[in-house]
Amino acid sequence: MNDPATTGRLDLAKAGRDEAALLLARVALAAGPGVMAEYAHGGPARAKGDGSPVTAADEQAEATIRERLAAWAGPIPIVAEEATAAGVPIAIAERFVLVDPLDGTREFIARNGEFTVNVALIERGRPIAGAVYAPALERLWFAGARAFACAAPLGADLPRREAWRALAVRAAPPALTALASRSHGDSATEAFLAGLPIADRRSAGSSLKFCVIAEGEGDVYPRFGPTMEWDTAAGDAVLRAAGGATLSVEGGPLLYGKIAAGLRNGGFVAWGDPRAAARAVHR
Known part of the structure; x- marks a missing residue:
């Protein structure tokens, strides 16, 4: 993966998986400060049409993600939870971006820190790159062809390569x-x-x-x-x-x-x- 500082604007409709992963990681990180500002504020939740909860943090994070994708990525369909809930038609292509601006809204409301910002790139039905940011835990997971995790302080950009830890699943034990x-x-x-x-x-x-x-x-x-x-x-x-x-x-x-x-x-x-x-x- 290239140094994120040199990533710049990237056409997600054509980008390699690793370059896409870096951009998505930066996008997810950018949503963190707004989420945590709402977390500190402790604003109320309300119910959506399907009965699931939504907060100002969900909406602010989604707006930030859309803004960063518009600034950093070429044109690509974006399907995001809150826009879809508001009635925006679902439009996809061979490649498109899926956004859950605040996964674990119930955890956010319960104030246990176990909520995440999620951005993924889908190609022909497969998730080929993605980023998961837990701003309360200041921890980031991201992946293209390979998967990595790193500490990610609130408000900071993606750390340099030497701070990333490569991830690999374990062989299943007997139990x-x-x-x-x-x-x-x-x-x-x-x-x-x-x-x-x-x-x-x-x-x-x-x-x-x-x-x-x-x-x-x-x-x-x-x-x-x-x-x-x-x-x-x-x-x-x-x-x-x-x-x-x-x-x-x-x-x-x-x-x-x-x-x-x-x-x-x-x-x-x-x-x-x-x-x-x-x-x-x-x-």
């Missing part, structure tokens, strides 16, 4: 560590986990679950409750680049750009070691 949603449990997930050799369970909010597995600190994250593509794309990009896989319950990789489904995901399971997925199928 697995499962990641589960802190705010969205369901009976199907519990039934799935009951059929696996689980030694430990960790709860985490937002897309952090993908990142924990990408760092080699967990093995499996099942999710059978409803999610949207912007909820998963950036974390999925990081996990895949670290050697993991996110598989739909119907079989095959989780796909993106599902216009007919309104960009809703079906059930999926994220795995660190894809061989563990194959063993689970044959149990």
Whole structure:
């Protein structure tokens, strides 16, 4: 990957995966200060039409992300959660950007720090680059062809290359560590986990679950409750680049750009070691 200081304006419709990852990382970082200003302010949440919560932080982060993409990237379709909720039609192309400006709004409201800014580049249904920024934790995960993590102080630009740590999933041990949603449990997930050799369970909010597995600190994250593509794309990009896989319950990789489904995901399971997925199928 090139030094981010020299990245400049980049045409995301044509860019290589690594160059795209750097730009997306910088875009995600730029949204952090506004999110944390609202976090400190403690403003109220309100319900959207689907009943999910939204705050001023969601809206401000999305505006910042759009502004930075307009300034730093060439023309490319952008599908963002709050704009879509407000009725903006979904428009995609062979490549498009998915934005969840504040994944884990419930964690934001609960003030536990486990919320993230997520930006991903999709190509032909696959997340080929992405960035996940946890501003309260001052931690960034990003990926193109490879995945990295680094400390990312609030308001700072992307650190230089020597500060990045390359990520790789671990080989699945005989007894697995499962990641589960802190705010969205369901009976199907519990039934799935009951059929696996689980030694430990960790709860985490937002897309952090993908990142924990990408760092080699967990093995499996099942999710059978409803999610949207912007909820998963950036974390999925990081996990895949670290050697993991996110598989739909119907079989095959989780796909993106599902216009007919309104960009809703079906059930999926994220795995660190894809061989563990194959063993689970044959149990």
